[in-house]
Amino acid sequence: MxxxxxxxxxxxxxxxxxxxxxxxxxxxxxxxxxxxxxxxxxxxxxxxxxxxxxxxxxxxxxxxxxxxxxxxxxxxxxxxxxxxxxxxxxxxxxxxxxxxxxxxxxxxxxxxxxxxxxxxxxxxxxxxxxxxxxxxxxxxxxxxxxxxxxxxxxxxxxxxxxxxxxxxxxxxxxNLEPGPYYYPPDLVTDQPERFIMGELIREQILLLTREEIPHSVAISIDQVQETPTITRVMATIHVERDSQKGILIGKGGSMLKAIGSAAREQIQKLIAGKVYLELFVKVQPKWRQSRIRLAELGYRVEE
Incomplete structure (x- = not known):
């Protein structure tokens, strides 16, 4: 309220x-x-x-x-x-x-x-x-x-x-004028939970891969299933080249496992509950150059 x-x-x-x-x-x-x-x-x-x-x-x-x-x-x-x-x-x-x-x-x-x-x-x-x-x-x-x-x-x-x-x-x-409550007092962000989940995954990619995978990464949350005991999250990491996909997966899947483990910890803090996180990597050539791809991944010019 x-x-x-x-x-x-x-x-x-x-x-x-x-x-x-x-x-x-x-x-x-x-x-x-x-x-x-x-x-x-x-x-x-x-x-x-x-x-x-x-x-x-x-x-x-x-x-x-x-x-x-x-x-x-x-x-x-x-x-x-x-x-x-x-x-x-x-x-x-x-x-x-x-x-x-x-x-x-x-x-x-x-x-x-x-x-x-x-x-x-x-x-x-x-x-x-x-x-x-x-x-x-x-x-x-x-x-x-x-x-x-x-x-x-x-x-x-x-x-x-x-x-x-x-x-x-x-x-x-x-420097603010007198005004109303725009949001309930206990709210800390207006962004939906799915968006924050995607951002927490992207953060771990930036932290763990640094310059190898700079900004050619986008995250889509494909599915979130909630049960009383666990939240299951399936997400896709979109990259532009096969070589980037190889780096993200790592030898024997080691890098993807490290990203998933670190992101899962952050998402658990967000929802205050147990999380199962499954990550997939998909190559989308030149997605940053395409307005259609950008819109599909949630990047639009604000009104």
């Missing part, structure tokens, strides 16, 4: 925007207090606009975790970047996340230029303050200059350790 919000209650949608691999998904998981987005050392982990929901006694914050904004090299990349751009215009506040282990670069300036053309309020989030290198002054100055040029508020934090997140949360609430 969605309750009636008190008079001073604030709510709204917050777009988490930035270059690939600046810690957007890690940040959303920390703020929500639960894993709803996959994370990986590999750039371009997030593909769908994933919503995480944080409800406090004073506010409801709906975080929209978007794909990293980058120069696309295929149809999938075009869709991802287009969806991130659409998110800028469809939220109440943008949290522009940057990685302060390096100075402000061309990629950050490209995102800043996109944001400068929008009327959506922007907060510049300086992430990874726990990892800052010796040239701290130079790095800080580069982002101070960026924020000052746009008159953006700034906040420093570490998505990994949680340092500075209470201050970030408070600043975000202050």
């Amino acid at each position: 969605i309750p009636q919000a008190p008079p001073e209650f604030r709510s709204g949608f917050i777009g988490i925007i930035g270059r690939p691999n600046v810690g957007k998904s890690t940040l959303m998981n920390q703020l929500v207090g639960q894993k709803v987005a996959i994370t990986s050392p590999v750039a371009q982990t997030t593909r769908n606009r994933l919503q995480g929901i944080l409800t406090t006694k004073d506010a409801q914050l709906i975080f929209v975790d978007t794909p990293g904004i980058h120069k696309p090299h295929h149809q999938l990349g075009e869709v991802l970047v287009q969806n991130a751009k659409i998110a800028i215009e469809s939220v109440d506040v943008v949290l522009f996340v940057v990685d302060v282990t390096t100075t402000c670069g061309a990629g950050d300036r490209y995102v800043a230029d996109l944001l400068s053309r929008s009327s959506t309020p922007v907060i510049l989030g300086l992430n990874k303050i726990d990892e800052q290198p010796p040239n701290l002054l130079e790095i800080n100055e580069s982002y101070t200059k960026l924020a000052d040029s746009q008159q953006w508020q700034t906040v420093k934090f570490s998505a990994k350790t949680g340092v500075g997140l209470p201050e970030l949360q408070q600043l975000l609430i202050q």
Whole structure:
């Protein structure tokens, strides 16, 4: 049930925007207090606009975790970047996340230029303050200059350790208008369970294969059968080449077994119950270049 919000209650949608691999998904998981987005050392982990929901006694914050904004090299990349751009215009506040282990670069300036053309309020989030290198002054100055040029508020934090997140949360609430509950207070994401299951499988592929199988992987959940004692999940891993299929299966099926075992553990946490997971690998040549294949696998330009 969605309750009636008190008079001073604030709510709204917050777009988490930035270059690939600046810690957007890690940040959303920390703020929500639960894993709803996959994370990986590999750039371009997030593909769908994933919503995480944080409800406090004073506010409801709906975080929209978007794909990293980058120069696309295929149809999938075009869709991802287009969806991130659409998110800028469809939220109440943008949290522009940057990685302060390096100075402000061309990629950050490209995102800043996109944001400068929008009327959506922007907060510049300086992430990874726990990892800052010796040239701290130079790095800080580069982002101070960026924020000052746009008159953006700034906040420093570490998505990994949680340092500075209470201050970030408070600043975000202050930038929201009074509003209703959009979702029940106990909900942490609007994504269906099947989608999260697929993402948890994809996360393990990214973690275990790293550069060998970069982003030519998509997951479809073919069947979920629930009984009182166990949930049976059948899923297909789609790749573009036979060589990738061989890597994913591994010698004697060792890699597929490792992926399945690690993903099963994560899915068990998601549904709080026992899981049997069966994985298949299918070659779909050039699926990232085909709008039809992308749509079949759930990648569409958002409305």
